[in-house]
Each structure stands twice: as structure tokens, then as C-alpha cells.
Amino acid sequence: MSASFYGTLAAADAYFADRANAPWAVANDGDRLAALVRGSHAVDGLYEPRFVGRRTGGYDQVLSWPRSEATTVNGEVIADDALPLAVTYAAYEAAALELSEPGSLTPVIVAACTVKREKVGPLETEYAVADTSDDMIASARPVLTMLDGLLYPLLRPVLPGILVV
Known part of the structure; x- marks a missing residue:
């Protein structure tokens, strides 16, 4: 994994080849790498307040993952040094959006x-x-249902508001 984005360029290329994403395949390496950085940072910016746990490396850690004290919505423990595949895939999907329209997620x-x-x-x-x-x-901000679905197991549950009188 790069220090500035989730996953690797080779893994992203394979991910999009499996999905027949032609625009990704024809883009040059520099554009794809830049999109991976922007996509990863967009995922962090949009979802970190809702991610479970806290950054393992503290405030100075560049990306939101890995995280300490993280569990899935089903209560499964996520290792402190783990990067859930869902986060990587969400970053890839965000990168594809950023490749097609730079800055659209921010x-x-x-x-x-x-x-x-x-x-x-x-x-x-x-x-x-x-x-x-x-x-x-x-x-x-766009509504990113693909990312919402991928990241759902890693997000804090949204509880309904309770009014106390």
C-alpha cells in the first residue's frame, strides 16, 4: 500500500479490468495514480467521521486506515494493522469517479x-x-451509493435522535 492512497496501482488495474472499465484502462499511469490519491482522500474526507475506531498511528497518520479499536457493525474485531478490502475498493471506485471528473468528490x-x-x-x-x-x-456533494454500500460494515451506526425533556 502506498503512503498516500489505499491499495496499489496494479491491484486497481486488475479491479477495473474485472469490471471492464475502459476509461481506467486507457488512462496513463500518472492520471490513474493521481486519481487514486484523490479518491482515497475523498473516501477519508467523506467517511472518516463515521468510521469506527481511531487512527492507529494517531493524528499524523496520512490515511484513516489502519485503525485501532475497530469492529464491524456485526461486532467482528478488525486487527489494528488491517486495511479492510472494502476501504480499498471504495477508494478505487472513488478514483474512477475522480479520473472521469477531477474534483467532483470534493x-x-x-x-x-x-x-x-x-x-x-x-x-x-x-x-x-x-x-x-x-x-x-x-x-x-454527490450521493455515492456504491461507497455507502461497500463501507457500511465499517461505519458507526446512525442512531435516531432522542429528545430528553
Whole structure:
């Protein structure tokens, strides 16, 4: 495993060859490596707050995995030095998205440039406006169902809110 991304270029190439991903196959090594770095960091940025356990190497560890005190949602213990295959595959899938559209998983949001209403001739479009910056960020990020499915066993369970009076 590289210090800056999950998995290896050779393993990613094999992963995408199995899935007949032509855009990955025709990209050059430099573009694929850069996509692996961006994809791995996107996975960490999007999911680390929900990953179980804590970084084995502490705060200065470059990537979120390996982790200490991690278990699956089924209670299976994950070794402190392990990198779950699901994390590697999620990074590969994110890398493919980043290869096809660089920066798409980490959009830059400028609230002042958000259009609420646009009228061109008889056509008019009004965009939803978020109430808070967190809502704006959440609405700009893509919903990655493939990654959600792959990483589900490694995420903290979301508990419903409880109101105490």
C-alpha cells in the first residue's frame, strides 16, 4: 500500500479490468495514480467521521486506515494493522469517479455564486437554497451509493435522535 492512497496501482488495474472499465484502462499511469490519491482522500474526507475506531498511528497518520479499536457493525474485531478490502475498493471506485471528473468528490462551494432564480425568456428556474453552510455543502456533494454500500460494515451506526425533556 502506498503512503498516500489505499491499495496499489496494479491491484486497481486488475479491479477495473474485472469490471471492464475502459476509461481506467486507457488512462496513463500518472492520471490513474493521481486519481487514486484523490479518491482515497475523498473516501477519508467523506467517511472518516463515521468510521469506527481511531487512527492507529494517531493524528499524523496520512490515511484513516489502519485503525485501532475497530469492529464491524456485526461486532467482528478488525486487527489494528488491517486495511479492510472494502476501504480499498471504495477508494478505487472513488478514483474512477475522480479520473472521469477531477474534483467532483470534493466540490468547491461559493455561496455568493449560487443562483436562486434564473429567467431566460418564458423559462424560469429556481434552485433550492440551503439554510446553513452545512446544508449547502451536503447538497453539493454527490450521493455515492456504491461507497455507502461497500463501507457500511465499517461505519458507526446512525442512531435516531432522542429528545430528553
